Amino acid sequence: MKKEIEIIMSDIKNLEILCKNLLKILPNFDITDKNILPYGLKPHTRSVSWLVEQVIYNLIYACFGISFDNIRVNFSKDHIVLFSPQFMPIYINPRNDKIQATYNHEMIIRTRKEFLDLLKKNSKSIAL
Numbered sequence: 001m002k003k004e005i006e007i008i009m010s011d012i013k014n015l016e017i018l019c020k021n022l023l024k025i026l027p028n029f030d031i032t033d034k035n036i037l038p039y040g041l042k043p044h045t046r047s048v049s050w051l052v053e054q055v056i057y058n059l060i061y062a063c064f065g066i067s068f069d070n071i072r073v074n075f076s077k078d079h080i081v082l083f084s085p086q087f088m089p090i091y092i093n094p095r096n097d098k099i100q101a102t103y104n105h106e107m108i109i110r111t112r113k114e115f116l117d118l119l120k121k122n123s124k125s126i127a128l
Helices: 003-025 112-122
Strands: 029-030 062-070 072-083 090-092 099-101
Touching: 003 062, 003 072, 090 112
Parallel strands: none
Antiparallel strands: 029 072, 062 072, 090 099
């Protein structure tokens, strides 16, 4: 149990270093050609929020903060969040029986089994 948690925590730290180094190499990119989208992308809440999370390894997610500048997507070096869902304070939304979590939370250290047991206990539709 303890070894599983240590491995995931170590992976999160290593991936954070990797992601920060990646942003040094690729701080931004053009999402399209100016000829196709001459006025660029309109900034709004969704576009300046979070880039869709990318599943990496051992159920670790990396979320990158982004902003748009015309057709260019800029990564924010100050907004990289790596996490494992099993460490998140989750709850099951009673209206739709979907998993949800709070933002800006402290980690809850638990094993994968404890996490899955919590899901099974609180959800009507999750079958594990």
